[in-house]
Amino acid sequence: MDTMHVKTYLSRIGFAGPAEPCLEVLRSVHTSHLLSVPFENLAVHSGGRIQLALPLLYAKIVDQRRGGFCCENNGLFAWLLSELGFQVTLLSGQVKRVTTGRYGPPFDHLVLLVSLGGQRWLCDVGFGSASFTIPILLETSVPQEQGHRVYRVRKDSGMHFLEWQQEENRGPAGDWTEIYKFTLEPRCLEDFDEMCRYHQSSPCSIFFCKSICTVLKPDGRLTYIGSRLSSTTYPSEATGAVLKTTTRELKDEEIAGVLAEGFGVVLNSPLIPKDEMVVPVPDIY
Incomplete structure (x- = not known):
């Protein structure tokens, strides 16, 4: 499939209305995607393999009404945004492990940058519990409130750090917790192939x-x-x-x-439930 059925995708995420490339639509489709498409790795545990070809991602997430992990959800979402007329750049992120305090390797996480009206927005519909609901403005380090949570983007030595204050820690005196770090160097989906395989086979990966x-x-x-x-x-x-x-x-x-x-997830093959300890990443990034 060389072209996307945009209306079908928008219906899949429950978005209705004009889909012009503006900030209101960007926020709306971002939230709609998070409310409709799960963050999941169940293919890994039901005899399947994850491949980062856009037609395959479309078939899985839109036609089969499944979800995916970061490369799948954000990779396909980037295609949708491009079809809607947005200027989208794929970025490489590195997630900070809660258990070890270490970051994963480069291409550990795929995030999106959308340039719109002279401003840049961080988009991410493929992260999980710490995810933000609407895009984060990259032009400022000022805290950005989203309901009960507060996020900010801190810059240091060419690296950007997404941080948050959780519910019990909000306010000027609250501590900031790093979620992941990323650079603004443009990437392509194929750059994430190796880490996609890693996340399906490494005992150092939660997936x-x-x-x-x-x-x-x-x-x-x-x-x-x-x-x-x-x-x-x-x-x-x-x-x-x-x-x-x-x-x-x-x-x-x-x-x-x-x-x-x-x-809303129906698997084609039986799932083997798994909940094992994750081996710490041996290298420090």
Whole structure:
């Protein structure tokens, strides 16, 4: 498939209305994608392989109504934005591991830069629980609030660092936690092939060690890992709610139904649930 069926893709993510290349549309399709397309690696744990060819990504995410990890979701989303008339650049990111405090290698994460009206915006519909809902402005290091969370982009020695303050840590005196770092050097999707294979085979990758599926909900997030299902409700000024997470253990025979009902994901092959410890990355990046 050399051309994308834009209307079908927009219908897949629940976007309706004029799709002009403007900031309002960029924000809307970004949020719509996060609310509709799960961040998941279930192909790795159900006998499949992830390949970064755009027609294959379109067939999986749009036609089969599946999700994917960063290279899949952001790679396909970049194609959509380009078809809508946006100027999009693929960037290489390196995720900071919570358990070790180390960064992954280059091309560990794929993120997008959109240039629009003389400003640059960071877009990312392929990250997971720490993801931002609407694009982040790159032209400033000033904190940018998104509901109950605050993000900023810090620059240091040619590197950009995406950081956040979580719910319990907001405010001028709050500490900033690094999520990932990236450069602004333009990349192409093929540059991520090697790391795509790494994430499907390395014990240093969370995607090889754990079966994962998570999706943004209007009031929180639903997450499946291994044999657990967690539902998180985000704080809201309107309701006065506090951050709340409930978790339940799943029997193996329940998982397929949970994936279908909660995430809209139907697998063609049986899933082998997995939740193993991730081996620390041996090198320091």
